[in-house]
Amino acid sequence: MAVYTDINDEELALLLADYDLGTAVAFKGVAEGVENSNFMLETTVGRYFLTVYEKRMKAEELPFFLDLMRWLARHDYPCASPVADRAGQTIKQVRGKLAAIIEFLPGLSVRRPTAAHCREAGEGLARLHLAARGFPGTRKPALGQAAWAPLFATLREDAEALKPGLAATIGTDLDRLARTWPQGLPQGIIHEDYFPDNVFFSGGKFAGAIDFYFACVDTLAYDIAVALNAWCFEADGSFNITSARALVAGYETHRPLSPAERQALPILAHGAAMRFFLTRLEAWGSTPAGALVRPKDPLEYERKLAVHREAPDLVLFGDQA
Amino acid sequence: MAVYTDINDEELALLLADYDLGTAVAFKGVAEGVENSNFMLETTVGRYFLTVYEKRMKAEELPFFLDLMRWLARHDYPCASPVADRAGQTIKQVRGKLAAIIEFLPGLSVRRPTAAHCREAGEGLARLHLAARGFPGTRKPALGQAAWAPLFATLREDAEALKPGLAATIGTDLDRLARTWPQGLPQGIIHEDYFPDNVFFSGGKFAGAIDFYFACVDTLAYDIAVALNAWCFEADGSFNITSARALVAGYETHRPLSPAERQALPILAHGAAMRFFLTRLEAWGSTPAGALVRPKDPLEYERKLAVHREAPDLVLFGDQA
Incomplete structure (x- = not known):
């Protein structure tokens, strides 16, 4: 608030x-x-x-x-x-x-998205990517892959304080992400923060998106990866493959993915989890003890990182599985 | 918030x-x-x-x-x-x-009420007192005059911490209020928290009141006294007599005050300042250091107390001055 x-x-x-x-x-x-x-x-x-x-x-x-x-x-x-x-x-x-x-944009955000919501959200994300085509403005990603390792260099102690041994694990993750980060995928305007609280529904149907203040030009499929992390995990930390497929399928009704984009989704999702883990860790460390407003728990994204880390070769998304 | x-x-x-x-x-x-x-x-x-x-x-x-x-x-x-x-x-x-x-009640609250707003607010308060006539419910004041000395007994150290010597001054005030508190004035449902943020205007005219969660049966003129403190002080701590007269005059267009009520207003205003000073002091003392949300400053009401304390015999209100 x-x-x-x-x-x-x-x-x-x-x-x-x-x-x-x-x-x-x-x-x-x-x-x-x-x-x-x-x-x-x-x-x-x-x-x-x-x-x-x-x-x-x-x-x-x-x-x-x-x-x-x-x-x-x-x-x-x-x-x-x-x-x-x-x-x-x-x-x-x-x-x-x-x-x-x-x-004023009417609509309601959902707290616990169903697979049906995920499909609608995927459709809404693809429509955003298509509607933004031709937009003359440009903005570099503020928190893109290149920014993660330098950001983490300032947060190693916070990570260790959160969970002993975590700094080394994150360091290994970052090396791997730097080595394997997909290049040459289609670029465009991305929302970059396409979370359930930024998406409105009306009668169960996608009704609009808000909060474009992280938007930038980056890999379009990375926006799907951010959304997969934000929409398709259960409260117990498990990844809901049904919801993930529904989100990607919804997206593809408007903008079909290339094989390269589809293949890149697992590593993009690992990277997207890293981006939100790092910014939450940063906000967590900078909040004074006793503050009434606590930032979001970085451990939520630490758990998502672990899911992506431990299943690197799994074909998580789409119809190949 | x-x-x-x-x-x-x-x-x-x-x-x-x-x-x-x-x-x-x-x-x-x-x-x-x-x-x-x-x-x-x-x-x-x-x-x-x-x-x-x-x-x-x-x-x-x-x-x-x-x-x-x-x-x-x-x-x-x-x-x-x-x-x-x-x-x-x-x-x-x-x-x-x-x-x-x-x-939903439309309307806008005002931050710095003019004398014209005070007149409208006074009208709105009298209309409230009249509309509540015959309401069968009853509730004792939670923070009426009888409650102030016992409450202060728990807050002496906080008062001293706020301003050295303040505990003794407040003690003297409380004795005087207990001795001189008006008895036998007309009773009825009062709002008890009729502050500018609880009153709505539309086009400069009174449009309604909200937040009735302190309402109780008490001296009607005490409600005016609460409002005088809340509406008629300038940011520099001075009491605006023009605004005060406008508020009382607005009130009297709907419910003329008896001579006894009018005469009681200065002591009632002193008491009303005490009530809000004490509850703000209590909230202040119970807020942990470093909290992002700070409660309202009790010193604002300490200064209002001083105004009422130092002008006890002044005819502050109405047409006698």
């Missing part, structure tokens, strides 16, 4: 004065997103979100994200599009911070 | 199955209220709030609060009314906790 910035009625009225959105009818901080402050904003014209970008958002990167959201919405992808003010601006300032008014 | 309880899509669907409210379209945790968890709930039928009551809510008291909200709504008072399920129940269970679905 996150409301780091407090916006009062006067600041809100001042902001809305720049738009053709009428006046505020209701305004409530929303416990959604972990990086930015989000507010539900109802005006005499419609319903919106106000997002206030906190310090982790780099000002020079925001246009890429907002332009992408707008591009996707204009290319029939269900996502919340930023609203321009009368001067055509989507990026505003509130309390000295960057802010944007975003359209 | 507060979302202590996490409700997933399955639990929500199960809850909604008991109501004639359709199915969920959107559901978001809201950073509102400090005692309970609140969610914005949009269904195919309309918009609501789901409140999940946390441990400070006593199960035997909840019917009083919900019945009062329903009574007020039915007596033309703009407040969010609980919705009954098909069996006529307003109190439900989610995750083993008590919960209620409440109607």
Whole structure:
């Protein structure tokens, strides 16, 4: 949950004065997103979100994200599009911070996705990849494979503290990932954080995606790998192969994978588990003892890493198994 | 901000199955209220709030609060009314906790109330007192004058830690309040927490009140005194007499005060400042060091106490000054 910035009625009225959105009818901080402050904003014209970008958002990167959201919405992808003010601006300032008014996207996220949800989520991910084709913006991955070993160099002690012996295991993993990381697979805009809480459903059907603030240009199949980790593990840590196949099958109804992409999925999934393990480990180590808000447990992803590590030759996905 | 309880899509669907409210379209945790968890709930039928009551809510008291909200709504008072399920129940269970679905009340709270807002707020408070007449429920004040000295007995060290010498000053205040506390003034249902964040405006006009979970039967004019403290102090700690008169004048357009009530306002305001000073001091002392969520600063109310303490004979309110 996150409301780091407090916006009062006067600041809100001042902001809305720049738009053709009428006046505020209701305004409530929303416990959604972990990086930015989000507010539900109802005006005499419609319903919106106000997002206030906190310090982790780099000002020079925001246009890429907002332009992408707008591009996707204009290319029939269900996502919340930023609203321009009368001067055509989507990026505003509130309390000295960057802010944007975003359209309201209805839908519900699911906590425990079924295989049917996974199929829908896979379809939604492929549609995203297709809708983003031709988008002129570009952004390098901030947390791509090349970044993992340098990041881990700063976190060896945290890993050891989490579980004795873990630093060496992760080091071996990273060597293997560096050696075997797939090259030359189709690239494009990826969401990079396509987790269940960023995907909305309506009546069991895919209804849209939110939170594009990790989006970048990278290997498209890596986005599937992130999703496989996020959607297809059971609460007990086991990998649900039925859900995984459903997700990939849903994806392929819109964008069939090449044999090389399909073959790369296990190593991409191992890498995606590494990426989220490392960033969770980093957040874990930097949280003061006694804090009321605890970050997500890095051990969840340590267990996923172990699953991928121990079954490297298994054909995990698709119809070959 | 507060979302202590996490409700997933399955639990929500199960809850909604008991109501004639359709199915969920959107559901978001809201950073509102400090005692309970609140969610914005949009269904195919309309918009609501789901409140999940946390441990400070006593199960035997909840019917009083919900019945009062329903009574007020039915007596033309703009407040969010609980919705009954098909069996006529307003109190439900989610995750083993008590919960209620409440109607959505539009409106915006103001951060820095003007004198015009104070007049409207005063009108809204008098309307509340009148609308509650005849309500059959009853509840003793949990934090009325009789409770302050015993509460302070447990907080002397915290007061001293806050400001050396403060424990003795508060002790003297409490003696004086016990000696001079007004008796025999008109009683009725009071809100007891009529702060700006619990009052909604629409186009500058009073639009309703929320958060009735401190309501009880007590001296009606004490509710005005709570509001005077909450609405009529400037950020620099000075008491805004114009705002105070506007609040009382607004109140009196619906319910004129008796001379005894008017005369009692300064001591009631002193007492109301004491009540919030003590509960903030208590919350302050019980928060672990390093916690990300800090409670409200008790010194704000320590300064208000000082204002009331140093001007005991001043006719602060009304047309005599």
